[in-house]
Amino acid sequence: MKKAALRKEFLQKRKEADERWLIEKNALIAQNLEKFVLINHFKTLHTFLPQLGSREIHTSYIIESFRISFPTMRIAAPYIVPGTREMEHFLITPFTHLVINQWRIPEPDPVTSEKIRPEEIDIVLVPLLAFDRKGYRLGYGGGYYDRFLPQTRPDCIKMGLSLFEEVNEIADIDAFDIPLDACITPERLYDFKSLKA
Template identity: 35%
Template sequence: MNKKDARKFYRQKRRELSQTEIENYQKSIFDQVYHLDLSNIQNIHIFLSIKRHKEIDTYPIIDFLRQQNKTIIVSKSNFESNTLQHYVFNENTQLVENSYGIPEPLHAEEVEVAKIDLVFVPLLISDKQNYRVGYGKGFYDRFLASCKKDIKTVGLNFFPPIESIADINEFDIPLNKVIYPS
């Protein structure tokens, strides 16, 4: 399956999920995240869910990570350059939705990419080699390419991986792990 077809198919498939399916899938995903070895990880970047796209609710994961005294980092999108800027997300950080429905931090402390140890990555689908298909603008491809070489990456998805994505290119970076309902 190529990226364009996979993007269209899995966006539709996600839209068709019932609230009960989403809750059950998320419980399985959360359980797996809660069992990750984060002992050598401090600064964790995580995406904030776009509710209208039925993305995985990352707030329970954020709460769990805060209980582990991890520093949570989230992004603001620059749609002119299709890049992300990264900010500390603590209990007092205010969020505002941008015009695309993405929650973003307001008046937060900016973080250098080099300080990030782990990135939870959004995706529509991945393949068995851990390559991912996102929304197609390349935000996370650019972000991951700018991270330190030993960055840990974990994709979160409602669906198991497909066999392969046909049109992988030199800008695509495979994730270390993809978590989906078991």
């Protein structure tokens, strides 16, 4: 299927999902991710923060649990530079002041937060609506992560998080689409790059 049709389908699936189902799936994704992180010893994890009311993966829950399980790991989140398609990246702590941007996405306040460089990041949790068997993801169409991911180190893990299992193929992949190294769903870890798992 092509991106437009898939985007419509998976937005609808997410919209129709039962609240209890969403809570269960989010918890399973967090558990599977924690197992992966436990054996890889990442120093700096970068995560998206979910758009308010969007029913995206509940990364706030992941952040809170990881602060307990991995107290020495640094956690960062993106800040969209106003008027651009670029992101900057800031550490988030229990004391970080979050601001809500025009898309209703919480972001670390760039005035009071500590900025980090993309090269410092060991694993990026990448937002998506769907992904295919080759590791290509269907995002939201803004291209922010397609610009950001090439700025990270070659060994930085690009990890998708998905409520749903893979689709067979995203038909209209282009040169700007960057494949994931792996994707975690409630059921399993999809490994596209022979990772330590």
